[in-house]
Amino acid sequence: MFHLHMPLLEKIIRPMIVYLCLIGFLRLFGKRELAQLNPFDLVVLLSLSNTVQNAIIGDDNTVTGGIIGAFSLLTINWLLTLILFKAPKLNRALEGSETVLVRRGVVDWAAMKKEALTELELRAVLHKQGLGDFSEVEKCVLEPNGNFYVEPLVPSHEEASRTEILRSIQSLASEVQSLKEQLKLAGPSTPNSQSGEEELAL
Secondary structure (H helix, E strand, O other): OOOOOOOHHHHHHHHHHHHHHHHHHHHHOOOHHHHOOOHHHHHHHHHHHHHOHHHHHOOOOOHHHHHHHHHHHHHHHHHHHHHHHHOHHHHHHHHOOOEEEEEOOEEOHHHHHHOOOOHHHHHHHHHHOOOOOHHHEEEEEEOOOOOEEEEEOOOOHHHHHHHHHHHHHHHHHHHHHHHHHHHHHOOOOOHHHHHHHHHHHO
16 A cells, blocks of 8 residues: 555656646647637546556555655646746746737637637637627637636626726715815814814714
8 A cells, every 4th residue: 555666756757747748738739728618628638637647656556656646746836836936937938928819899810710719619708708799898818827808898887886986985085185185274273173173084
């Protein structure tokens, strides 16, 4: 159960090599592999773990081997994350750039072709955001991590209400500040004015 069937160093290096190769392959084959837009992409991602399992652990099915393999994967992931955090330029180079698919209701079909996205897949993304047509989209972006950012052309009712409330609060704050300044310019505080200031402060 705990006796390793291969050298410890090999158990550590195997997961790290597979991890780096998978990162490179996913970057090479584009962002749609991360987006999981259709069943084929999903099957590929689910099968990857089983495909590389033997490469990671070899013929070793011991508890110790599994723990070492898991520790190696977490370690290489932490190291790579730390390196990319300290080197933003390298991070941008590895992650790639975002792809703008729709801008002000106009679809960039060249970008769609580059990312191997169909019109039906893009419409499915918009429908999840409550949008029925491309004309309702201000901006739709496929980000390097495979996520879609969709900005509607017309803000939703909730966003419009939130914006109006914030505008009213800012206006009220300006009026209160103006009243405070007027009270200060009125001269020495009388008992009535002082109580008025206290009520205003409350």
